[in-house]
Amino acid sequence: ELRIRPPTNRQRLLVVANRLPVSATRKGDASWQLEMSVGGLVSALLGITEFETRWIGWAGVNVTDEIGKKSLTQALADKRCIPVFLDEDLVNLYYNGYCNNILWPLFHYLGLPQEDRLATTRSFQSQFDAYKKANQLFADVVNQHYIEGDVIWCHDYHLMFLPKCLKEHNSKMKVGWFLHTPFPSSEIHRTLPSRSELLRAVLVADLVGFHTYDYARHFVSACTRILGLEGTPDGVEDQGKLTRVAAFPIGIDPGRFIRAIQLPQIKDHIKELEERFAGRKVMLGVDRLDMIKGIPQKILAFEKFLEENPDWHDKVVLLQIAVPTRTDVPEYQKLTCQVHEIVGRINGRFGSLTTVPIHHLDRSLDFHGLCALYAITDVALITSLRDGMNLVSYEFVACQASKKGVLILSEFAGAAQSLGAGAILVNPWNITEVASSIAYALNMPAEEREKRHHHNFVHVTSHTSQEWAETFVSELNDTIVEAQLRIRQ
Numbered sequence: 001e002l003r004i005r006p007p008t009n010r011q012r013l014l015v016v017a018n019r020l021p022v023s024a025t026r027k028g029d030a031s032w033q034l035e036m037s038v039g040g041l042v043s044a045l046l047g048i049t050e051f052e053t054r055w056i057g058w059a060g061v062n063v064t065d066e067i068g069k070k071s072l073t074q075a076l077a078d079k080r081c082i083p084v085f086l087d088e089d090l091v092n093l094y095y096n097g098y099c100n101n102i103l104w105p106l107f108h109y110l111g112l113p114q115e116d117r118l119a120t121t122r123s124f125q126s127q128f129d130a131y132k133k134a135n136q137l138f139a140d141v142v143n144q145h146y147i148e149g150d151v152i153w154c155h156d157y158h159l160m161f162l163p164k165c166l167k168e169h170n171s172k173m174k175v176g177w178f179l180h181t182p183f184p185s186s187e188i189h190r191t192l193p194s195r196s197e198l199l200r201a202v203l204v205a206d207l208v209g210f211h212t213y214d215y216a217r218h219f220v221s222a223c224t225r226i227l228g229l230e231g232t233p234d235g236v237e238d239q240g241k242l243t244r245v246a247a248f249p250i251g252i253d254p255g256r257f258i259r260a261i262q263l264p265q266i267k268d269h270i271k272e273l274e275e276r277f278a279g280r281k282v283m284l285g286v287d288r289l290d291m292i293k294g295i296p297q298k299i300l301a302f303e304k305f306l307e308e309n310p311d312w313h314d315k316v317v318l319l320q321i322a323v324p325t326r327t328d329v330p331e332y333q334k335l336t337c338q339v340h341e342i343v344g345r346i347n348g349r350f351g352s353l354t355t356v357p358i359h360h361l362d363r364s365l366d367f368h369g370l371c372a373l374y375a376i377t378d379v380a381l382i383t384s385l386r387d388g389m390n391l392v393s394y395e396f397v398a399c400q401a402s403k404k405g406v407l408i409l410s411e412f413a414g415a416a417q418s419l420g421a422g423a424i425l426v427n428p429w430n431i432t433e434v435a436s437s438i439a440y441a442l443n444m445p446a447e448e449r450e451k452r453h454h455h456n457f458v459h460v461t462s463h464t465s466q467e468w469a470e471t472f473v474s475e476l477n478d479t480i481v482e483a484q485l486r487i488r489q
């Protein structure tokens with residue numbers, strides 16, 4: 001849960017993200033049930049004690065009446081959250097449309113939508129207009145709450161226009177922007193009709209951050225090739241103004257996982273699961289049901305492994321947790337059907353009357369259930385086609401202190417750059433290679449497993465989400481100081 005701090009004179013950090021870390025359900029005219037979600041970003045910011053944090057974002061519900069808006073605002077205030085209200089049409093064009101149907105696939109190298117070109121062009125423009133409008137609504141809420149001296153940290157591809165909207169209103173604001181997805185090669189970014197406007201809007205920020213050095217480099221290349229600006233080792237320069245661009249790889253709060261698996265009730269649950277799967281090695285996939293996660297490719301690789309290794313039938317099980325996401329977007333609906341079809345076919349082909357090789361769940365697990373699964377896993381299979389970072393790989397490592405299982409990890413996940421030496425890196429498109437990596441992982445001698453695990457465990461426990469957030473925010477403060485110094489000189 002979010003800790004509520006007493007009012008102090010500390011500098012304030014306004015965190016602006018599309019989604020608040022709270023999901024709200026209406027229980028009556030003026031009554032709301034709020035549920036906190038403790039994702040990577042929340043736990044990262046809980047650790048920052050130097051600043052007093054406020055969250056600004058969409059509450060994920062459509063509220064049209066004034067009583068509802070007022071009561072939700074009051075309820076969220078206790079959690080230090082401030083809502084941005086977006087109506088249904090806007091959510092459809094901005095969130096389902098421009099964010100999740102255009103930017104998300106493009107930034108993950110899946111290209112722009114290719115249906116009926118004329119219709120796409122028309123809807124592209126209306127989605128882009130809605131995107132700008134939504135970003136302005138976020139900016140309006142920030143402006144209402146801004147107090148001089150606040151630091152503003154904008155998050156992710158939903159809010160690329162926000163730095164521009166904010167600085168146009170008040171050029172003295174300290175504004176940082178961080179992208180949680182990959183930033184693609186400039187050759188991909190240049191296919192986007194609104195490529196220049198988006199880059200220019202982000203460049204208005206004082207500090208621009210990415211998970212990896214490669215993403216930062218791609219962004220700088222896009223600015224030099226598409227906008228004709230100068231790239232320097234520190235960032236991008238435009239008429240003497242430098243926007244600092246750098247890599248800040250995120251981590252997790254490892255202690256939360258390490259402590260959880262020591263709890264008596266989780267130990268009991270671990271024992272139950274071990275009995276349930278006794279005699280079989282457990283392979284685990286945990287992903288949002290998203291095309292970037294490469295779930296069909298992963299399952300096909302597992303099928304190939306079963307085909308090539310009849311000795312392993314009945315001795316291995318793949319548990320695939322596929323958390324439903326963005327279910328209003330047609331591409332996600334198609335993917336769900338495709339995955340179900342493949343899983344059904346493989347279970348029909350390799351299952352028996354008593355067992356199936358794949359347990360596929362279309363739902364999320366609670367935190368403790370997830371930790372127990374991580375702890376009993378022999379091989380984690382994370383084969384994203386592209387992924388900004390992928391913290392499931394970090395969470396798995398944190399829960400493996402006693403088992404020392406193997407991590408098979410896509411070379412296209414940002415985490416491959418930090419866990420590459422301990423994991424088995426694979427190209428998820430190469431089903432033959434993934435199938436043989438599964439065989440290698442299942443047969444790996446204990447000594448090699450321990451060595452690989454140790455490497456990853458040291459990394460995960462020494463690069464925490466808290467440090468990530470602290471580094472970004474303190475650099476954001478320093479960047480401003482530097483900029484002011486340069487102007488004075």
Ligand code: G6P
Nearest residue numbers: 018019156157180181325326388
């Ligand atoms: C990714 C994005 C986040 C987003 C999350 C869940 O990790 O980088 O910004 O919140 O997916 O997606 P959703 O659309 O449900 O917020």
